[in-house]
Amino acid sequence: MDKNVLVTIGIPVYNAATYIEKCVVSVLNQTMSNIELLIVDDKGTDNSIQIIKDIVCRYPNGSIIRIVEHSYNMGVAHARNTIVHEAKGKYLFLMDSDDYLNPDSIEKLYNKAVEFDAETVWGSSIEIFSENSKSKLHYGYPDLLLLGENQLINYECKDLHENLQHSIWNILYKMDFIRNNNLLFEQHGYFDDTIFHAKMQPLVRKAVLLSDITYNYYMRPTSLSNFQYREHFQLKEATDAFEASEIIIKHCYTLRGKPYFDVKCAKVMKQAFFMICGILKHQDKMDQPFPEMMVKKWFQHPASFAEILGFKRYRATNFFFKIIGKLPASLMVKIISIIGKKKHFI
Numbered sequence: 001m002d003k004n005v006l007v008t009i010g011i012p013v014y015n016a017a018t019y020i021e022k023c024v025v026s027v028l029n030q031t032m033s034n035i036e037l038l039i040v041d042d043k044g045t046d047n048s049i050q051i052i053k054d055i056v057c058r059y060p061n062g063s064i065i066r067i068v069e070h071s072y073n074m075g076v077a078h079a080r081n082t083i084v085h086e087a088k089g090k091y092l093f094l095m096d097s098d099d100y101l102n103p104d105s106i107e108k109l110y111n112k113a114v115e116f117d118a119e120t121v122w123g124s125s126i127e128i129f130s131e132n133s134k135s136k137l138h139y140g141y142p143d144l145l146l147l148g149e150n151q152l153i154n155y156e157c158k159d160l161h162e163n164l165q166h167s168i169w170n171i172l173y174k175m176d177f178i179r180n181n182n183l184l185f186e187q188h189g190y191f192d193d194t195i196f197h198a199k200m201q202p203l204v205r206k207a208v209l210l211s212d213i214t215y216n217y218y219m220r221p222t223s224l225s226n227f228q229y230r231e232h233f234q235l236k237e238a239t240d241a242f243e244a245s246e247i248i249i250k251h252c253y254t255l256r257g258k259p260y261f262d263v264k265c266a267k268v269m270k271q272a273f274f275m276i277c278g279i280l281k282h283q284d285k286m287d288q289p290f291p292e293m294m295v296k297k298w299f300q301h302p303a304s305f306a307e308i309l310g311f312k313r314y315r316a317t318n319f320f321f322k323i324i325g326k327l328p329a330s331l332m333v334k335i336i337s338i339i340g341k342k343k344h345f346i
Helices: 020-028 048-058 076-086 105-116 153-157 175-180 192-203 235-256 261-281 292-298 305-309 316-326 327-341
Strands: 007-013 036-041 066-067 091-094 120-128 136-139 144-147 171-174 207-220
Touching: 007 020, 007 048, 007 076, 007 105, 020 036, 036 048, 036 076, 066 076, 066 171, 076 091, 076 192, 091 105, 091 175, 105 120, 105 171, 105 175, 105 207, 105 292, 105 327, 144 153, 153 192, 171 175, 192 235, 235 261, 235 292, 261 316, 292 327, 305 316, 316 327
Parallel strands: 007 036, 007 091, 036 066, 120 207
Antiparallel strands: 091 171, 120 136, 120 171, 144 207
């Protein structure tokens, strides 16, 4: 850690030539000084890194850019771990290479982090589909202090809605919090963000939510997260999704006895249920047949029937998911498919 660097902004870069200049320039235009931009070259095949090197030469503050090279393409999770290991700042802010910031984004987040000694500060974001399209709110938070043990995770688990984003960008993290808890990313395609949040959120004791828009999220139709816009995807992507779901469900075992355990169980099973519906809806686009036993293996409720009976919230929902998970694989898939079609999820 370098006392002169207050915030490290980390960006994994892999074949991002179309978007990277706007992203990097938005960091260079920040109103806050004492920041570094840490680029991880994950060995793409286009000229993304050369574009960044040209920006270093053209901009007066280009010297805040530091490029760390991987020896070969390792994937976004490993690139983010490199950022965690290499960051010099007291705080860390992660970005995707196709998104961009408002000029005062980092300053707003940092000021709140210092004011409340927060471990995480969450900004609101807008979603952009194309240069000519109108933006819309992506994640909008109230101005809220969540100070104290379980306050952040209680906010997330106040109901079954997605009250906190699963993506890791647009959050200012205190580096001591990240490193002291050994929080790193696991390589599971698009879902490394979700796994990271499942393990991170219960640990946070000081969080701030901001209504200010601090991030512009570019929603690319061909991105991994947008199956509905794609014509083809690989069975491995579905496997990654289910493996991530299994990790998150198993992590729930460590949350037994917490005041939010009942809601957390229902939320992770609901997420897994929707994931199955999404894959069933688009299984004709996969390069290999979808194995039903995959669902049986990974759709396993983390609580026992006795524990669910003692739940105060969402008891019926948890019982439903528990029973579904006990059925034979073919019957389980058939029932999920029927319910999904009836509810227009499939």
